[in-house]
Amino acid sequence: MREAGLEYEAVDDDTKHELMGQLRAVAIATRTFGQAPAEADREAVRETYYRVPFAQAAELVSRRAVLLRGGDAFVPRRRLVATVVGRFKARLARALQFAARSLPGVLQDERLGALLTNMSKAYVGPDLAMATQAATGGERVTAADVDRVAAESFPLCMRAAHGALRRHHKLKHDARLQYGLFLKGIGMSLEESLHFWQHEFTRTMTPDEFLKRYAYNVRHSYGKEGKRQDYSPFSCARIITAAGPGPEPESAHGCPYKHWKPEAVRQMLQASSGLQGAAVEHVMEAVQSKDF
Numbered sequence: 001m002r003e004a005g006l007e008y009e010a011v012d013d014d015t016k017h018e019l020m021g022q023l024r025a026v027a028i029a030t031r032t033f034g035q036a037p038a039e040a041d042r043e044a045v046r047e048t049y050y051r052v053p054f055a056q057a058a059e060l061v062s063r064r065a066v067l068l069r070g071g072d073a074f075v076p077r078r079r080l081v082a083t084v085v086g087r088f089k090a091r092l093a094r095a096l097q098f099a100a101r102s103l104p105g106v107l108q109d110e111r112l113g114a115l116l117t118n119m120s121k122a123y124v125g126p127d128l129a130m131a132t133q134a135a136t137g138g139e140r141v142t143a144a145d146v147d148r149v150a151a152e153s154f155p156l157c158m159r160a161a162h163g164a165l166r167r168h169h170k171l172k173h174d175a176r177l178q179y180g181l182f183l184k185g186i187g188m189s190l191e192e193s194l195h196f197w198q199h200e201f202t203r204t205m206t207p208d209e210f211l212k213r214y215a216y217n218v219r220h221s222y223g224k225e226g227k228r229q230d231y232s233p234f235s236c237a238r239i240i241t242a243a244g245p246g247p248e249p250e251s252a253h254g255c256p257y258k259h260w261k262p263e264a265v266r267q268m269l270q271a272s273s274g275l276q277g278a279a280v281e282h283v284m285e286a287v288q289s290k291d292f
Contacts, residue, residue, distance in 0.1 A: 185233030
């Protein structure tokens with residue numbers, strides 16, 4: 001077999017027949033939830049197995065999901081992807097070490113130095129403005145649109161920030177920055193953004209207090225104050241790697257999938273995303289595997 005640079009020997013019928021009892025036991029022990037033992041048994045008989053050096057199937061070995069014999073792992077075809085991932089990670093680690101050693105010299109190249117230096121600061125997320133134009137019929141997002149668009153189109157992190165703002169009529173600095181730049185990114189103008197934040201915050205303070213304490217920050221994020229930098233929305237990677245929410249109920253920044261307790265994520269998915277049953281469990285599996 002030659003796939004993805006792998007060369008594995010398929011187990012011949014005689015060897016498979018000799019090992020079938022043990023292979024069946026592994027298949028039954030690792031059967032997917034809801035699959036009857038008899039179904040797993042029949043699946044083991046039909047499956048094609050490959051002889052793989054056990055070190056290349058370490059992840060499967062750790063889960064006791066393969067049969068070991070004589071230093072080899074007998075891996076069913078449907079589980080070969082785990083060995084591909086393992087080899088990819090090993091090659092990536094070696095390549096990153098080589099890149100780290102080469103980086104000082106590359107940075108001195110005027111054609112690449114500036115590009116590499118600024119790459120970590122670049123916004124590589126989706127085009128939020130285009131995504132939201134579809135949800136708003138091509139019109140710019142206004143303060144009046146936010147409740148509807150949040151329910152229909154916001155990712156969970158921004159839906160959480162919006163919900164916290166509506167409940168408490170304020171957000172801590174990190175959440176205001178994360179959510180405010182997102183609103184800018186989906187097409188809300190500076191004027192509409194000021195109207196949106198003032199309308200919510202003045203439920204707990206006077207208009208003068210809002211103008212003195214918060215309006216500057218809104219204008220700053222649009223490049224109209226301070227050093228007049230036109231800030232981009234936070235990327236998914238930046239939100240995930242940021243510190244999680246604090247203990248205060250209005251601390252709504254960060255990534256729910258990473259920073260919240262799993263049960264809180266499950267409840268919000270069911271309450272605000274319209275997901276139920278298998279769809280929720282599919283998301284929770286990604287949370288448990290840290291695939292944020």
